[in-house]
Amino acid sequence: MKKLVVAAGIVASIAFGVPAIAQTKPTIPVIVKDMTSPYWRAVLAGARKAGQDLGVNVVELAAQSESDVTGQISILEKAVGSNPAAIVIAPAQPAALGKPIDEAAKKVKIIGIDSAADTKAMTSLLSTDNVNAGRLAADALAVAITASYADTEGDIVMITSMPGVASLDQRAKGFKEVVAAKYRALDITADKVADGKPATVRNIMTDLIANTADLRGVFVSDPIMTLAVAQAVAEKKSDDKINIVGVGSDEELVKLLQDDVIAGLAVEDPFRMGYDGVKTALAASKGEKVSANVDTGVTLVTKANMSSARSQELLKPKVK
Numbered sequence: 001m002k003k004l005v006v007a008a009g010i011v012a013s014i015a016f017g018v019p020a021i022a023q024t025k026p027t028i029p030v031i032v033k034d035m036t037s038p039y040w041r042a043v044l045a046g047a048r049k050a051g052q053d054l055g056v057n058v059v060e061l062a063a064q065s066e067s068d069v070t071g072q073i074s075i076l077e078k079a080v081g082s083n084p085a086a087i088v089i090a091p092a093q094p095a096a097l098g099k100p101i102d103e104a105a106k107k108v109k110i111i112g113i114d115s116a117a118d119t120k121a122m123t124s125l126l127s128t129d130n131v132n133a134g135r136l137a138a139d140a141l142a143v144a145i146t147a148s149y150a151d152t153e154g155d156i157v158m159i160t161s162m163p164g165v166a167s168l169d170q171r172a173k174g175f176k177e178v179v180a181a182k183y184r185a186l187d188i189t190a191d192k193v194a195d196g197k198p199a200t201v202r203n204i205m206t207d208l209i210a211n212t213a214d215l216r217g218v219f220v221s222d223p224i225m226t227l228a229v230a231q232a233v234a235e236k237k238s239d240d241k242i243n244i245v246g247v248g249s250d251e252e253l254v255k256l257l258q259d260d261v262i263a264g265l266a267v268e269d270p271f272r273m274g275y276d277g278v279k280t281a282l283a284a285s286k287g288e289k290v291s292a293n294v295d296t297g298v299t300l301v302t303k304a305n306m307s308s309a310r311s312q313e314l315l316k317p318k319v320k
Contacts, residue, residue, distance in 0.1 A: 042270035
């Protein structure tokens with residue numbers, strides 16, 4: 001029986017990338033929403049750096065895609081079973097991850113990053129102030145429209161990449177609040193929610209271009225969909241300027257910002273989120289007091305300030 005238990009321990013350790021030998025370092029799994037996007041790669045890079053600096057074995061985990069909620073729940077359950085010091089997780093969907101996090105937190109400290117979940121069991125949540133990101137985007141879009149048209153009026157639209165994601169809903173909320181309060185001559189004529197697929201967003205934007213007579217601006221609440229919108233705008237036949245402001249960044253979006261295709265990007269700090277997530281998890285695992293909520297910051301980057309040291313740090317995080 002003892003041999004079987006040892007063998008099972010080896011399998012579990014290999015599955016989570018941890019050597020089967022006795023560990024001298026604490027192990028902290030970091031569960032993100034996927035491994036492919038620049039955003040999540042930057043989060044994991046920050047987590048790795050924290051592991052190096054703080055002497056932690058960081059185990060990088062993710063489901064097949066951001067929409068694979070079932071896969072993320074399974075990963076969380078397996079991570080709990082590996083007896084880590086603590087777990088860092090970016091919940092894929094608030095409602096679905098609530099109860100699994102409740103159960104996990106009975107056995108180990110859970111640190112949330114990026115997104116909240118329907119639970120009060122997380123020891124700390126490190127995230128962008130997404131309402132503020134939407135507010136910054138609204139101001140940026142108004143400034144861009146004023147520069148293009150010498151007034152701050154006309155039709156604008158919003159596109160959210162998928163439903164049921166708290167961070168995206170908060171960005172939309174902040175955007176609408178500022179437009180209503182400060183830019184009443186800007187009319188939000190469409191508020192579209194897509195299905196998480198770039199092709200869908202591109203088709204939505206193409207239809208909006210064709211059916212909105214005085215379309216002067218669009219707000220898109222995540223980087224992948226911002227690129228899809230930019231592609232649709234680039235293909236339009238009219239010369240009317242449609243200003244685009246998005247949230248997040250990657251190499252393609254930086255190039256579009258440089259080329260004046262995109263007017264502004266509200267850029268988060270995913271590297272810090274990953275780094276401070278591991279740092280907070282380690283502290284919590286030792287019984288140290290940690291903040292219940294940490295704002296990891298958001299910065300508006302435009303062509304005018306994109307060469308600054310801080311903008312470059314955010315636009316080109318060291319992900320290796």
